[in-house]
Amino acid sequence: MTEWSWGGILYWAQNSSALAFGAWWWFVPPGLCIALLGTALSLINFGIDEFINPRLRSAGIATRKGAKRAARASAAGIRRATGRTPRRALRRTDAAFTRGDVILQINDLVVDYGSADQPVRAVDGVSLTLRRGQVLGIAGESGSGKSTLAYAITRLHQPPAQITAGQLLYTGRDGETVDVLALDDRELTDFRWEELSIVFQSAMNALNPILRVGAQIEDAIEAHRPGMSGEERAERVRELMRLVGISADRVGAYPHELSGGMRQRVMIAIALALDPEIIIMDEPTTALDVVIQRQIVEKIMELKDRLGFSVIFITHDLSMLIELSDEIAIMYAGRVVETGAARDFYSSPQHPYSQGLLGSFPTLSGPKKTLTGIVGSPPDLRALPSGCPFRTRCPHAFEPCPVEDPPLLPIPTVRDADGDAPAPRAVACHLYTAQQAALAEGAAV
Amino acid sequence: MKGFLRRVAFYLITAWAAITLNFLLPRLIPGDPVTRMLDRFHGQLGPNAVFALRKLFGQTSDNIWDQYVDYWTRLLHGDFGVSFTSYPTPVTTIIGQGLPWTLGLIGVCTVLSFIIGTGLGAFVGWKRGTWVDGFIPVTTFLTSIPYFWFGLIVVYVFAVVLRWFPLSGGYTPGLTPGFNTDFIGSVVLHALLPSIAIIVSSIGYWLLGMRNMMITTLSEDYVLLARAKGLSARRILSTYAGRNALLPSLAGFALSLGFIVGGSIITEVVFNYPGIGYALFQAVQGQDYPLMQGIFFIITIAVLAANLVADLLYVILDPRTRQGA
Incomplete structure (x- = not known):
């Protein structure tokens, strides 16, 4: 025997009944090797897996440090948010609520991606007001922070995204105002869906493929109304x-059996x-x-x-928004540039930028016009230009633009032909x- | 229904092909089993006795087609011939004795290790990024251990040195098999050591696969929506994330069910367990062709049956596979 292999050693050890004589030292080392x-x-295979499948990375063994840092940072962020505002009832108004009253007030909301040392600011000091019964x-554009904002309002944002500053003041039917960011997990679970719910972009991915659609509607009710009987x-x-607008006998259908529009209705x-x-x-x-x-939008409005x-409707299609909204906010590079x-x-x-957006979409109704579009591509949030973030793509850019980032300020409004009070407008330019x-x-x- | 019939037809064709191969292979191997048997008698048999033996083992000089028809006829009558090594015990008797032990030990362990492994995997994936991630390197190490080596070490430590468990066999010799506490207790005691070896060394495989699928599934929108709806963690874990993450593991589970019979050799040899793997080991050593053929037949049927079960499970768990619903 001139060449030894680990398997060979084991073979000879077994052949000589090494263990029967207590010669474990013959047997153990090759096996351990x-x-x-x-x-x-x-x-090594784990590493390859995590390289191929980015979803594994956030929980990866190889990237454990990064995950821990993100967790620490987000915990700190929540603490900060909790510290700033009293948890319950900020103010009480006894008057009954009517259409037009403020239902959700977003104040200086900031959402960062990534670690504390080099955060990417996806939502940068956004303040918005939603009124009861309004849209x-x-x-x-993509990357303007509008979806991040939607997730942040529902507090469904996933690490590495974290809310680092701001207030989300919700005023319920009883007139009590709470800061959504200050709710603890239990309160948040009760608050979400009961007061505020969300419709995701892709209904195919947002419906569980192995559960009947009826059951997916029902389990939301079951979770919040444990007292309700199965029949109710x-x-x-x-x-x-x-x-x-789906016939009730489709409760037993699975998501893959429905068309795209039907799924969005579900x-x-x-x-x-x-x-x-x-x-x-x-x-x-x-x-x-x-x-x-068209059908879905009409259904939502009806x-x-x-x-x-009330609805917060997020889209890149400005002409559709104009048709269905009461108020509009335009976002660019994480901030509101016009309301x-x-x-x-x-x-x-x-x-x-609003002018460019409006020029990029055909209207569903209304006169024909030439589509112009916006030159350039959405900004890289990691490397925004100095001053106004839009200036590199702006046809009107002039001297002050690279120097100072214009704040969102009100502009004068004119009384319209009917003599109605003018709606306030603000623009950051x-x-x-x-x-x-x-x-x-x-x-x- | 149409889809189901198509599956059944597919399985029947596969079974036919496998059984035919099973018939052809021994006849393609150089060396004739009966000659080998005759060698043992060192030429002390007369021509009549030789003919009788050949007839007995179905190795007449008939053409191959007649042999094939004969093979099927006997197969359908449940006649696998007579074992060479334990002549004249019929093969069916040997298989019948071994099969319950193998199914009992390795079958139960395969199912248990799948359940424990995927359960733990789902948990580890759910709690990703916490201390439970420590499970992964540990179970990976246990899975990397050469299986027979691990078995021998376990036997050495727990049966030879510590004497906590019996060294070999399926039950204490001298006990009468039957439904009494003594016998069942003895069977459990004898099965414990091999069970631990099987489960410990195979659990990591299921755990890792399930964990990775779980993490992938947990980032799906429908899980986020489930959380938004306020569903309990248990419901999200089971119906939303778990059931979807389980689907890919099922195919692997079906295969491992099929290999219960074929994969039992090492365990049963190391632990001297009286199952079908041990019988196969002896059949190979003794070049006992009828017994090998019989066991291969059982393995074929087992693999096909396991696949059928997996197909059915898939249909139950994943509505997308139900055709024409």
Whole structure:
């Protein structure tokens, strides 16, 4: 025997009944070597797995340090948020709530991605107001932070995203105001879906493929109304299905048996399950064709008028927003660059970016026009230009733009032809500095 | 229903092909089993006796087609021939004695290790990023250990040195098999050591696969929606994340069920367990062709049956596979 292998050693050890004579030292080392080598190869395999499948990385053994850091940072973020505001009832108004009252007030919300030392700011000091029974539209390109904002409002954002500052003041039907960011896990679970629900962009991915759609509507009810009998729940599910325009005998269908539009209707039914006050719609029609888009939007508006909930509608399609929103906010690079009433947007978008967005989409109704689009691509949030983040793509850029980031300030508004009170408008652009200064002076006087 | 019939037809064809191969292979191997048997008698048999033996083992000089028909006829009558090594015990008797032990020990352990492994995997995936991640290197190491080596070490430590468990066999010799506490207790005691060896060394495989699928599934939108809806962690874990993550593991489980019979050799040899793997080991050593053929037949049937079970499970768990629903 001139060449030894680990397997060979084991073979001879077994052949000579090494263990029977207590000669474990003959037997144990080669086996351990094989096991250690095998483990080493497996660990290399883990690395390859995590390289190929990024989803594994957030929980990976190789990247444990990064995950821990993110967890620590997010815990710190929550603590900070909790520290700033008292947990319950900020103020009470005894007056009954009516349409037009503020239901959700977002104050200086900041969402960061990544570790504490080098965060990427996806939502940068956003302040918005949603009124009862109204539709607040948020538009912007991909990467403008609008979906991150939607997830942050529902506090469904996943690490490495974390809310590092801001307030989310919700005023319920009873007139009590709570800061959603200060709710603990238990309160948040009760709050979500009961008061505020969300419709995701892709209904195919948001429905569990192995569960009947009826059951997916029902388990939301079951989780929040444990006292309800099975029969009442089933009746409510059928009612919800009819409400969104699906025949009630489809409760037993699986998601793959429904068309894209039907699935999105199911998503809306799930969102409606507990009669929430606010529904956030994160690009609910983007994955659908134009005809179905139309149907879904009309359904949402009909239900909104009937049930009286408020909507935050997020899309990149500004012309659709103009048709269905009461108020619109335009987002660019994580900040709001313009707000105003929807009707004002169509006639006179102020910010050059809003003008570009409006020029990029054909309207569903209305006169024909030439589509222009916006030159360049959405900004890289890790390397924003100095001053105004839009200046590199802006056709009107001039001297102050690279120097200072323009703040979002109100601009003068004109009374319209009917003599209605003008809706307030605000824009973050140096083109309007003079008007804004004049307005501020006038207010001061 | 149409889909189901198609599956059944597929299985019948596969079974036919496997059984035919099973018939052909021994006849393609150089060296004739009966000659080998005759060698043992050192030429002390007369021509009549030789003919009788050949007839007995179905090795007549008939053409191969007649042999094939004969093979099927006997197969359908449950006649696998007579074992060479334990002549004249019929093969069916030997298989009948070994099969319950193998199914009992290795079958139960395979199922247990799948259940424990995927259960732990789901848990580890759910609690990812916490201390439970420590399970992974440990179970990976246990899975990397050469299996027979691990078995021998376990036998050495617990049966030879510590004497906690019996060294070999399926039950204490002298006990009468039957439904009494003595016998069942003895069977459990004898099965414990091999069970631990099997489960410990195979659990890591299931755990890792399930954990990775679980983490992938947990980042799906429907899990996020389930959390948003306020469902209990238990419901999310079982119906939303777990059931979806389990689907890929099922195929592997079906294969491992099929290999219960074929894969039992090492365990049963190391632990001297009276199962079918041990019988196969002896059949190979003694070049006992009828016995090997019989066991291969059982292995074929086992693999096919396990696949059928997995197919059915899949249909129950994943509505997308139900055709024409």
